[in-house]
Structures are given as structure tokens and as C-alpha cells.
Amino acid sequence: MADPIITASGLTKSFGATAALRGIDLEVARGEVVAVMGPSGSGKSTLIHCLAGVLAPDTGSVAVDGTELTALSADARARFRLERIGFVFQFGQLLPDLTAVENVALPLLMAGARRRDANERSLQWLDRLDLADQAGKSPGDMSGGQAQRVAIARALAPQPSVVFADEPTGSLDSVAAENVLTAMLDVVRESGTTVVLITHDARTAAHADREVIVRDGLLSGTAPVGAR
Numbered sequence: 207m208a209d210p211i212i213t214a215s216g217l218t219k220s221f222g223a224t225a226a227l228r229g230i231d232l233e234v235a236r237g238e239v240v241a242v243m244g245p246s247g248s249g250k251s252t253l254i255h256c257l258a259g260v261l262a263p264d265t266g267s268v269a270v271d272g273t274e275l276t277a278l279s280a281d282a283r284a285r286f287r288l289e290r291i292g293f294v295f296q297f298g299q300l301l302p303d304l305t306a307v308e309n310v311a312l313p314l315l316m317a318g319a320r321r322r323d324a325n326e327r328s329l330q331w332l333d334r335l336d337l338a339d340q341a342g343k344s345p346g347d348m349s350g351g352q353a354q355r356v357a358i359a360r361a362l363a364p365q366p367s368v369v370f371a372d373e374p375t376g377s378l379d380s381v382a383a384e385n386v387l388t389a390m391l392d393v394v395r396e397s398g399t400t401v402v403l404i405t406h407d408a409r410t411a412a413h414a415d416r417e418v419i420v421r422d423g424l425l426s427g428t429a430p431v432g433a434r
């Protein structure tokens with residue numbers, strides 16, 4: 207691969223007697239959108255947690271955007287995640303007492319931005335996700351799809367090297383899921399952000415550039431979307 211932003215090799219990870227990853231090699235190109243699929247319990251979440259530096263693998267190495275994560279201390283990995291990695295979860299995990307604009311500004315403030323700049327950038331990202339009119343609302347006063355788009359704005363606003371998304375539309379009905387996914391991928395492709403997303407849904411995976419299948423802790427296949 208010409209310009210991989212993620213290079214993982216020989217990843218293994220066990221939890222007690224459970225071997226969650228049993229030797230995974232994976233490269234992801236800069237700007238690529240990769241869908242990770244596979245049965246429940248096959249190791250998908252463990253894989254993206256290792257790629258994102260949330261978990262340290264037992265063996266193997268992970269490099270993201272030129273930084274060897276497996277050589278960093280837990281503290282240094284946490285700093286790296288804050289500055290360079292975005293996360294979107296199935297349930298947005300927005301802070302309920304903050305407004306949309308405050309939720310999106312939070313990681314910018316934590317990374318050292320001034321409040322005024324953080325608010326300005328936060329508003330710009332909300333606008334890009336068609337949420338300008340929701341900026342002052344708290345998550346409880348929005349639809350599930352709107353709240354998920356706020357979570358996406360929050361993940362993208364710090365301009366991370368890679369966004370990891372774990373079932374980002376899994377809690378939404380199919381119409382809302384399609385809208386949220388399309389909104390996310392529009393801004394992702396426009397900004398050239400790399401995305402690795404876990405999904406059980408073939409329609410969601412169809413929006414990616416490539417599918418990667420995980421089975422029993424191993425990659426059982428990888429193919430460009432549309433090639434199957």
C-alpha cells in the first residue's frame with residue numbers, strides 16, 4: 207500500500223483464556239473508509255481498540271500516522287488519542303448537561319484551544335452536519351439521528367488522523383441510519399479523514415471503500431466494496 211495511515215502487524219490479544227485476536231495484519235490507506243464486519247464476539251471491537259491505542263495488544267505492533275503506538279506508555283497513548291483519534295459510539299455518549307456546541311467544543315478545549323476558537327470551530331462543524339439550528343440544544347431535546355450527528359461533529363472537529371466508529375448508526379431506525387451515515391461520509395470524504403467503522407449492516411458497509419471480515423480473531427477476508 208502506497209501511503210498507509212494505519213499499519214498493524216501480528217496483533218494478538220487475549221482476555222484470560224479467551225483469544226480475542228489471534229494474529230491480525232492490516233493496513234489502512236490515508237483517506238480510506240474501511241468497514242469491519244464479522245459475527246458477534248469475533249474480535250472487531252478488540253481490533254479497533256488496539257488500532258486506536260485504547261488497548262495494548264499482547265504481541266504485534268500498531269503504527270498510526272507515523273507513531274508507533276505499541277512503543278508508547280499508557281499515558282502517552284491517551285495523549286495521542288486525545289490529539290489524533292476521533293471516536294463515535296453506537297450511543298453518542300454526549301454529555302447530557304451540555305449543549306450541542308459545548309459538546310463539540312469540549313475535546314478542542316481539552317486539547318488546549320481557547321474557548322472562543324473552540325466555539326467557533328464547533329459551530330462550523332455543526333453547520334457542516336446541518337445542525338446549525340441545534341447548536342443551543344442539549345442532547346435530550348434532539349432526535350437520535352441529530353444527537354448522533356453531534357457526536358460525529360465532536361469526533362471530527364479536532365481534525366483527527368483517524369476516526370473509529372463502533373456501530374455508529376446501530377441505535378437508529380433505517381431511514382435515520384442512512385441519513386446519519388451519508389452525512390458522516392460526506393464530511394469525511396470532503397475532509398480526507400480516514401475512517402474505520404464496525405457494522406453488522408451490509409447496507410452500511412456498502413458505503414465504505416473496503417470491507418474487512420473478522421472471524422474468530424483472524425481476518426478472513428478483505429475486498430473493495432462492490433467486488434463481492
Ligand SMILES: Nc1ncnc2c1ncn2[C@@H]1O[C@H](COP(=O)(O)OP(=O)(O)OP(=O)(O)O)[C@@H](O)[C@H]1O
Nearest residue numbers: 221224225226244245246247248249250251252253
Ligand atoms: N474486557 C474483556 N474481558 C473479557 N473478555 C473480553 C473483553 N473484551 C472482549 N472480550 C471477549 O473477546 C472476544 C471478542 O470480543 P469483541 O468485543 O472484540 O467482539 P466483537 O466482534 O466486537 O463482538 P460484538 O459484535 O458482539 O460487539 C469475545 O469472546 C469477548 O467475550
